[in-house]
Amino acid sequence: MDKNLLAQREKLAAHVIKQLGRRKMAGSFAPTAQEARAEVLGLIPSPASVIRCGSESVGGLGLWANIAAKPGVTLLDPYTPGLTPAEGLDIRRRGMLADVMVASSNALTIDGRLVNLDGTGNRVAAMLFGPTKVILVVGMNKVVADVEAAYARIRTIAAPANNQRLAATYGLKNPCIEDGRCHQCMSETKICNLWTIIEGQSVKDRIHVVLVGEDLGF
Numbered sequence: 001m002d003k004n005l006l007a008q009r010e011k012l013a014a015h016v017i018k019q020l021g022r023r024k025m026a027g028s029f030a031p032t033a034q035e036a037r038a039e040v041l042g043l044i045p046s047p048a049s050v051i052r053c054g055s056e057s058v059g060g061l062g063l064w065a066n067i068a069a070k071p072g073v074t075l076l077d078p079y080t081p082g083l084t085p086a087e088g089l090d091i092r093r094r095g096m097l098a099d100v101m102v103a104s105s106n107a108l109t110i111d112g113r114l115v116n117l118d119g120t121g122n123r124v125a126a127m128l129f130g131p132t133k134v135i136l137v138v139g140m141n142k143v144v145a146d147v148e149a150a151y152a153r154i155r156t157i158a159a160p161a162n163n164q165r166l167a168a169t170y171g172l173k174n175p176c177i178e179d180g181r182c183h184q185c186m187s188e189t190k191i192c193n194l195w196t197i198i199e200g201q202s203v204k205d206r207i208h209v210v211l212v213g214e215d216l217g218f
């Protein structure tokens with residue numbers, strides 16, 4: 001990665017981590033994906049149950065296999081091949097009581113707010129309440145100026161790209177799949193249903209954001 005861009009991102013990350021701290025959330029910076037992988041694994045206690053959530057950022061790090069292989073860790077994985085939809089839903093429900101959640105955030109504002117948009121809500125629900133520890137892996141490409149910019153980022157990049165990712169698996173028929181643009185549709189298979197903004201935490205450091213210098217996910 002370009003050294004000037006990395007230097008800028010490291011300085012910006014230091015500011016964002018301070019802002020997260022004001023909101024009783026922890027943060028750390030990993031310059032590379034490889035360092036982020038080690039950081040996340042180090043944050044997961046043992047023994048622990050860990051719920052897997054849909055995340056291109058975490059998947060892109062190749063982390064799920066590492067987490068599943070960590071001694072003492074039980075990975076609750078609703079994406080295990082061969083599960084029926086009912087079995088996948090059951091794991092997601094049990095994931096609400098997991099010790100640890102590992103996921104990403106669709107956007108993070110410079111002043112430390114986490115903004116997300118979900119289809120069914122299990123991911124944002126577990127971010128809000130349930131797992132004792134929430135570890136969010138966020139590429140610096142997802143850091144935006146403010147909440148308005150977060151909405152714009154999610155509508156123009158994250159949501160249409162997630163539609164592309166999920167279209168074949170779930171038979172989605174949403175207009176953004178055709179032209180790459182969000183139409184704020186009311187489609188039967190719409191995956192954009194639940195917005196959340198996390199302003200802060202009541203339990204200090206329950207959420208830990210690992211900022212990554214490299215682009216990660218979308």
Ligand code: SF4
Pocket residue numbers: 155159160163174175176177181182183184185186187189190191192
């Ligand atoms: S609201 Fe509809 S058109 Fe917009 S990204 Fe979501 S599914 Fe696609």
